[in-house]
Amino acid sequence: MDTLDQTLIRLLRANARASIATLAHRLGVARGTVTQRMRKLEDAGLIVGYTVRLRPDAQPQAIQAWMCIAVEGNEARTVIASLLGEPGVATLHDTNGRWDLLAELRASDLQELSQVLERIRLIRGISQSETSIHLKTYRTA
Incomplete structure (x- = not known):
């Protein structure tokens, strides 16, 4: 995966409904290049689907x-x-200390969270992980 693929993924994460033309314009490449890259990422299993993100309070x-x-x-x-x-x-998030990264995970139920954890465990280059389920928030900014 090169820089173009990473930027494409970032754009799709920000707006999974962006048109091929919009993505091509933002990336400065042809529409065919975007289509080909997306297909390659899907075939490799890096893109496993497209979704809608909701405000955290919209999914209590x-x-x-x-x-x-x-x-x-x-x-x-x-x-x-x-x-x-x-x-x-x-x-x-990039962090310092014992852990290198901190990921906030979201799932609709425990079964979906289990599937997310399974997919993450398959990522090459992760040596250890520790997951804690968010139970309650006492204060926000």
């Missing part, structure tokens, strides 16, 4: 979890690109 029954991730060696870019393409990852 949704499950939110936090996953701390340790990355092997120099695999950070590959892991980050894969996580950015994972529909269950709502936000992704």
